[in-house]
Amino acid sequence: MRKNKQPATGIEKELKCQTDWPKSRSYTAIVNSEENRYSPETVNLLELTYDQLVDLFRERYGRGAYHSAALYRGFYTHAGLALNALPAFAASPRLAAQVGSDLNCIRPEVADQVSEEGVTKLVFRLTDGLTVETVIVPMTHHTTVCISSQVGCRMGCRFCETGRMGLLRQLSAAEIVSQVYVVKVLLGWAVRNVVFMGMGEPLDNLENVLQAIRVLTDQRGLDIALRRITVSTSGVLEGIRRLAAMDWPQLKLAVSLNAANDEVRSALMPVNRRHDMAALKQTLQTYPLARGNVLLMEYVLIKGVNDHPEHARQLARYLEGLPVRLNLIAYNPRHNTPFEAPTQEDVDRFHQALIAQHVFVRPRRSKGAGICAACGQLGALCNPAR
Numbered sequence: 001m002r003k004n005k006q007p008a009t010g011i012e013k014e015l016k017c018q019t020d021w022p023k024s025r026s027y028t029a030i031v032n033s034e035e036n037r038y039s040p041e042t043v044n045l046l047e048l049t050y051d052q053l054v055d056l057f058r059e060r061y062g063r064g065a066y067h068s069a070a071l072y073r074g075f076y077t078h079a080g081l082a083l084n085a086l087p088a089f090a091a092s093p094r095l096a097a098q099v100g101s102d103l104n105c106i107r108p109e110v111a112d113q114v115s116e117e118g119v120t121k122l123v124f125r126l127t128d129g130l131t132v133e134t135v136i137v138p139m140t141h142h143t144t145v146c147i148s149s150q151v152g153c154r155m156g157c158r159f160c161e162t163g164r165m166g167l168l169r170q171l172s173a174a175e176i177v178s179q180v181y182v183v184k185v186l187l188g189w190a191v192r193n194v195v196f197m198g199m200g201e202p203l204d205n206l207e208n209v210l211q212a213i214r215v216l217t218d219q220r221g222l223d224i225a226l227r228r229i230t231v232s233t234s235g236v237l238e239g240i241r242r243l244a245a246m247d248w249p250q251l252k253l254a255v256s257l258n259a260a261n262d263e264v265r266s267a268l269m270p271v272n273r274r275h276d277m278a279a280l281k282q283t284l285q286t287y288p289l290a291r292g293n294v295l296l297m298e299y300v301l302i303k304g305v306n307d308h309p310e311h312a313r314q315l316a317r318y319l320e321g322l323p324v325r326l327n328l329i330a331y332n333p334r335h336n337t338p339f340e341a342p343t344q345e346d347v348d349r350f351h352q353a354l355i356a357q358h359v360f361v362r363p364r365r366s367k368g369a370g371i372c373a374a375c376g377q378l379g380a381l382c383n384p385a386r
Ligand code: SF4
Pocket: 153, 154, 155, 156, 157, 160, 161, 162, 163, 164, 198, 199, 200, 201, 233, 234, 256, 376
């Protein structure tokens, strides 16, 4: 039964993040609550794992798991918390006051939401006014959330809308986690998969992405299985090596390849001029994968650029010796693009050519093109109205 919403006061307001509006209200109304205003000097609960919260309680207040567990559970299980409503804090008003002034749960506001074909794109406005986008993709029994790791991106891939923005800034771990928190906890979607395929190159913001993964996978919090998280990179080799050293073999690594030779790849993706395809392959060959796990390769098919039958042969040779599944995605045209989308026939032909070369390939239809939520379309420039 829903409780009546009371105005927040005192300590309750300090950490209150609860929203219990009915699902029929717009997402903007659900997420943009008054309680979203806190001092940025305080620690954001969204960037802490449970163990880190316990450490913080020990160091700052000389308390341990009892209070931390109550706080963490309240925040993640009950979609928010009012400290003075938690029995663990009711008997310790001084502690509640300290915690209330040290911690916050700032999360971005939803500035806009658009939906098409079941896909919903949320535009989040960050505290400095910049915006990032998150895409909710419902499947039959669960939901995938495609999240952003940066505002813009410096990698400059020519087919990508985000790349045209340049890098405006990195997202903090809390800003990354909050995208999933909002979708799963506040809006009630059954989120199972999280993919770092939104705005930004995750391995260009590695420390915050790693911390976000630690928080996302915390079983006392959002509890996303590591094997359900995919990090997609354009091929930042130092980042791939750091990921490899994390000893997270269940984590899925996706590489945005998009070409079968260096000439085409360097023309499409400037990162290839720094690390060519041979260096990329060498790094991927040593990437530790759990049994049964494969590398994912994304190949955005662009008419007349990377769709020649010879490209299929070169691609098959390149992938030899790598445990790979290739996702073939038809290019989504953007505004003022120099490139053309392939026809369904083009996609089928290239797909068949790859199968003939024994490549493990799956054509993937990118939903949400009409609302600029499809692959390579996220970014302020995609919607000239904004
Ligand atoms: S494809 Fe990815 S890495 Fe390349 S510009 Fe776009 S967001 Fe950045």
